[in-house]
Amino acid sequence: MGAKGLTKEIIVAEAVSCIENTGQPTVSLHELARRLGIKTPSLYNHIKNTKELQYEIFQYAIAQFVANQRDATEGKQKDEAVRAFAHAYYTFATEHRGLYRLIMSIPSEEDERAKEMALPLLDTVVAILADYGLSEESVAHWQRVFRAILHGFISQEDLGYFYYYDAVDLKKSRAIAVDCFLDGLHAGIQRETGIKHENQADV
Amino acid sequence: MGAKGLTKEIIVAEAVSCIENTGQPTVSLHELARRLGIKTPSLYNHIKNTKELQYEIFQYAIAQFVANQRDATEGKQKDEAVRAFAHAYYTFATEHRGLYRLIMSIPSEEDERAKEMALPLLDTVVAILADYGLSEESVAHWQRVFRAILHGFISQEDLGYFYYYDAVDLKKSRAIAVDCFLDGLHAGIQRETGIKHENQADV
DNA sequence: ATTATGAGACTAATACTATTAGTTTGTCAA
DNA sequence: TTGACAAACTAATAGTATTAGTCTCATAAT
Secondary structure (H helix, E strand, O other): OOOOOOOHHHHHHHHHHHHHHHOOOOOOHHHHHHHHOOOHHHHHHOOOOHHHHHHHHHHHHHHHHHHHHHHHHOOOOHHHHHHHHHHHHHHHHHHOHHHHHHHOOOOOOOOHHHHHHHOHHHHHHHHHHHOOOOOHHHHHHHHHHHHHHHHHHHHHHHHOOOOOOOHHHHHHHHHHHHHHHHHHHHHHHHHHHOOOOOOOOOO | OOOOOOOHHHHHHHHHHHHHHHOOOOOOHHHHHHHHOOOHHHHHHOOOOHHHHHHHHHHHHHHHHHHHHHHHHOOOOHHHHHHHHHHHHHHHHHHOHHHHHHHOOOOOOOOHHHHHHHOHHHHHHHHHHHOOOOOHHHHHHHHHHHHHHHHHHHHHHHHOOOOOOOHHHHHHHHHHHHHHHHHHHHHHHHHHHOOOOOOOOOO
């Protein structure tokens, strides 16, 4: 046939749209082709394989997520920035469930390419934590802890592993989780520097 | 042919063995049949479908995980129990990667059956937290936070999302994460009861 | 001892997935 | 006008799960 004006970008956009709609991190090539009005194998004129397509969507998702985090924490510092980051993180993960799932299902230890693409995910949180005056090593540790809490919370909630309680209680649990991180961080800083942090909540 | 003495239990055991070996949370029926010396469709004489098989393995994994946690924390209380639990949790997740992944990939909100099977996962941690004298609601919140940290940490590590540092540093990050939880918990208890907890680490 | 029944194996076939090979066609440029 | 490439197509392969229907062996009943 020839030109329908189809490009890799259009395919990726359609895949993203699909993922956003379904909340699933994947789309079958069949479904994707159907939506684009072509037959499945024709997709291979524009993409190498599903893995490559996944990478493209992954990159898009990362960019969105990072931009969202940057915007949410811009101009904020320390505890306020931490809270804003946590809120933005949670909001993105729930409003873009499929994209978040994709981000959290792609990389594995061996996949250097995915790892590299995901590196920007660290920037904002590292900047926020560095602002507390922590050593570089401590920042590395605490960004792990922070991101572990955020992802762990969303993941468990997503999996249905929180049981019993409704949305209101979940909100409170989230607040407690963030407070827990901040309390732990303040205590950690105090141990490291011997100084009680001025921004510590003292309720 | 007739009786080879094959049972559902043998199939599940073989699947578990496979999962333990590969670290993957799934086994294909083809591979499973090959290992058992039968043809794929013959499996359906003993199992309903892959979903059912998954449930069986899921149940086994949960039981192992729970027993492991109980053993590890038996006779321990408060911070010591929390640390022991965290250690056991991490050890199980890394030594039984496939089973842990399975546990963390099965349930979703709609799946009431899986949810119910997973409930025992709460018992040990709830018992430990209840011992701090928290209200029932607080226990519910804090078990979420605790399990979120534990799973978040393992998940991020498993995904390769921790970057930069080697195994030694990871160990330190884990210790910081657990300390962070305890500091946060102590602070939370202090807020709730007005009493500084006697077991609080004061390094 | 013979036979009948049923559990549990088998083969064959269907319906999804991704992917490759090879063919056709439409458009644009020489 | 024509030639060539891009990009569509059809056809086929291979790996998943699953169902239908067949065959056979071991055991239980006559």
